[in-house]
Amino acid sequence: MSALDAALITSVIAGMLRASTPIVFAALGAAISERSGVINLGLEGLMLTGACAAAAAQLAFGYWPLSLLIAAAAAMILGLVHGFFCVYLRTSQVVTGLAIIFLGQGLTAIFGRPLVGKVIPMDATPPLAMLAGIPIIGPILGQQDLMVFTAVALVAVVGVLLFRTRWGIWLRASGESAVSANASGLPVRRIRLLASGVCGAFCGLGGAHLSLFYAQQWQEGMVAGRGWVALVMVIFGMWFPWRILAGAYLFGGLAALQLNLQARGVAAPQYLLAMLPFVGTLALLVAASWWLKRRTGWMPADLGNPFPPEVEGKT
């Protein structure tokens, strides 16, 4: 293996970790929401909200932990709106999610107007900068920002929360059978609302990574389909955090490969290369759906169904 190949591989892996981070955050949020029984198609809108709020906060205060907090809070509000509509007003989860996208796009376009074209000042130092001198590990991990590592840690945390704690059982029970969960005394609707809020906050953090660390600027519509990719990764990961991470790395790998090939001046035209992550995501979705088609028990059984199932019964 020549030195050039090694440099390409380390550069692709480093890029993969960076590019997959927003997807990991958003997909983990979506997995929590879907495990509780609420589909949120509005990830794209939530991520845009997070990205825009983070950029605005960073330009205003210049203290990035606060910016992250504001991004999470802003997107959480929108996530709670989605949850409130789906859970308490019993609206169609699909249409509500699409409405959230339109809302997120519109709000961020209007409020983000003064931010366009400004470089966002960031003073966060990479936590593993001391590794920079070591071959292979240095170029891969040395320059990564804090959120890249947080994303991986969060996968573990969410995995433990979902499958090793009582809260996780409550959450999953609401999504597997809301009626049974309710019969055993769980506040199904409150759990679902809370999960929607958490989903919003996670998506907001994912969006914040894009605007603060990845691009260091705000651009209208800068999430560019990543919310939908995250949604696919939840299905591909079969609602398991570790598998979601694997899916996100696949997307990140394709995105990083595409950027590296472009940077190296490979003859393939840039816009065709840019299709690569989307086509790859589509292939993953189709393969995963094909696999899931004849297998029950993977998808949360009560996903997408309102609770209580029939209001007519009450009158």
Add this chain to the structure above:
Amino acid sequence: MKYGLLRIAITVLALAMAVSAFAAVVTLAGENPRAVLLTLGAAGTSSAYGLVETIVKAIPILLCALAAAIPGRLGLVNIGGEGQLLAGAIGGTLVAQVAVGLPLVPTLALMAFVASVFGATWGLLPGVLRGLTRANEIVISLLLNYVAGLALLHLIHGPWRDPASFGWPQASALPTAAQLPGLGGTRIHALIWVALALCALLAFAAKRTVVGMATRVIGANPAVGRYLGLRVPVYYAVAFGIAGAIAGLAGFGELSGIQGRLREGLSLGYGYAGFFVAWLCRNHFGWLPVGALAFSLVVTGADALQVSAGMPFATVYLLQGLVFLAILAVSNLEQQILKRWAVRDAAG
């Protein structure tokens, strides 16, 4: 009668809520809400030019609304009208580049045909995959929008770039024989008749034919359709194919009748607008022209806002999102009122 009045009252309430929320947001963003709302509502009606523009923009919106409503009646969601429209425009451009020298009518016919074939292909992908693998058609059709957008960018930056545009990324202007003439000297083109005829035809087919009935059954409950022996995946695929073809036609119209060349910004979010209109009209073909015209008014207004106030075009998306949420919220109210009436009628 009572029910119709209730629905109208509820819808008016929802629109009022959405517009007030919109005004509040606009005020927060430091704009004058009165001026913004006036421009949104009046730019498309106050002048002859505005009126024509409203009708011009209503054509692709109506076609895309049809493209959303046909799968919509089967209980599917086609949010891919945008990509199907772009695919159609690419197909049309291809014909214009190959079939040089043909007279006007055959060129246009061939362009429209190939545009709808391209659009249908783009639409068939989610429809077929949904039928075969149960892969979510919303996600597929949406991701394909991005792919189509990138394909268009590739073509206008690369192989089809106009050398005479001084590096500006756009394809060469279509020859005169490939340009759809306007009606009566305006930019309104003949696709308006096609769109209206399709509306009438589909409204008839939905109400009076076996296929329309079968569609309604599958839309209400696909399992029942299967038990009746209907081949549900075929319905899904065909519906998406037809939808794609119609959206592709819209792409042909924009390419050949309005822009005159393939370029970025060929579509002002018409695919999404069409989806929105179809949902507002609850996939009723007869109502789509009304919805398309009303929404086109807003799009024309937003276009004017961009110029006059420097507001981003996405202002439309904000309004769209708010109307969505408001209607969703009040439809819950409507259900509750209907239920109360039902109880009262049963008691009295």
